[in-house]
Amino acid sequence: xxxxxxxxxxxxxxxRDVDTTLIDECLKRTVEERLLALQNFAAAIAELRAQTAGRx
Amino acid sequence: MTHLxxxxxxxxxxxxxxxxxxxxxxxxxxxxxVTQDVDIVYRRGxxxxxxxxxxxxxxxxxxxxxxxxxxxxxxxxxxxxxxxFTLTTTLGPIDxxxxxxxxxxxEDLVAHSISAEAFGVQCGMLDLETLIAIKRAAGxxxxxxAIAELEILRDRGR
Numbered sequence: 203x204x205x206x207x208x209x210x211x212x213x214x215x216x217x218r219d220v221d222t223t224l225i226d227e228c229l230k231r232t233v234e235e236r237l238l239a240l241q242n243f244a245a246a247i248a249e250l251r252a253q254t255a256g257r258x
Numbered sequence: 259m260t261h262l263x264x265x266x267x268x269x270x271x272x273x274x275x276x277x278x279x280x281x282x283x284x285x286x287x288x289x290x291x292v293t294q295d296v297d298i299v300y301r302r303g304x305x306x307x308x309x310x311x312x313x314x315x316x317x318x319x320x321x322x323x324x325x326x327x328x329x330x331x332x333x334x335x336x337x338x339x340x341x342x343f344t345l346t347t348t349l350g351p352i353d354x355x356x357x358x359x360x361x362x363x364x365e366d367l368v369a370h371s372i373s374a375e376a377f378g379v380q381c382g383m384l385d386l387e388t389l390i391a392i393k394r395a396a397g398x399x400x401x402x403x404a405i406a407e408l409e410i411l412r413d414r415g416r
Contacts, residue, residue, distance in 0.1 A: 209394065209397065209402070212402055213402055213405050213406050213409065214406075216402050216403050216405070216406035217406040217409065217410060219403075219406075220403075220406050220407050220410055221290070222410060224290035225288055225289075225290055225407065225410060225411060225414070227290070228285075228288040228289065228290050229288045229411075229414070233286045233374040233375070233376050233381075234375070234376040234377060236285050236286055236288065237262050237263070237266075237282065237285060237286055237376050237377075238262075238263070239285075240262065240282070240285045240292065240293070241261070241262040241263065243292055244292055244293070244294060247292070
């Protein structure tokens with residue numbers, strides 16, 4: 203990336219790396235299911251972090 | 259992470275006028291990115307502040323990152339005197355935003371929001387186009403990846 207890239211150009215570069223299979227999976231769900239998945243995933247991460255911190 | 263279902267039910271039961279913005283709104287639209295807090299834009303009218311206090315008071319809201327013991331009362335007077343509050347609660351972290359940069363207040367955003375039911379609550383959430391516009395206006399590099407995903411989502415819906 204060279205200096206002077208516009209935000210548009212930078213965002214287009216980021217789009218190449220977006221995992222669209224995850225988007226496809228999310229779009230199969232209802233809004234409630236999407237929010238529930240977010241809540242459950244974040245809770246799982248928090249639990250893992252807590253367990254990891256306890257072992258340090 | 260916030261107990262999202264419980265939080266939305268509390269806001270809904272109290273009849274709070276609010277719009278989900280930020281990462282949770284993005285997730286509702288289909289984003290696969292994970293966020294740790296809930297951002298809502300709330301209407302600033304006194305009646306709505308009373309409902310907000312009623313909805314959240316049992317969650318013992320406290321200023322996130324503030325040293326323990328700092329005097330903080332979560333009441334209508336406090337909300338009226340401030341604007342944006344980053345809070346920790348027993349339901350998890352929540353940002354109460356009276357206004358967002360590039361988007362304005364509840365009254366400005368309500369026309370740019372959609373309604374969807376989740377957990378038995380009819381929730382207002384910022385539409386994709388406005389979510390993107392606000393993040394673009396902020397121009398923060400940390401948002402570029404999120405903008406890229408949101409634009410892909412937007413384009414899929416066309």
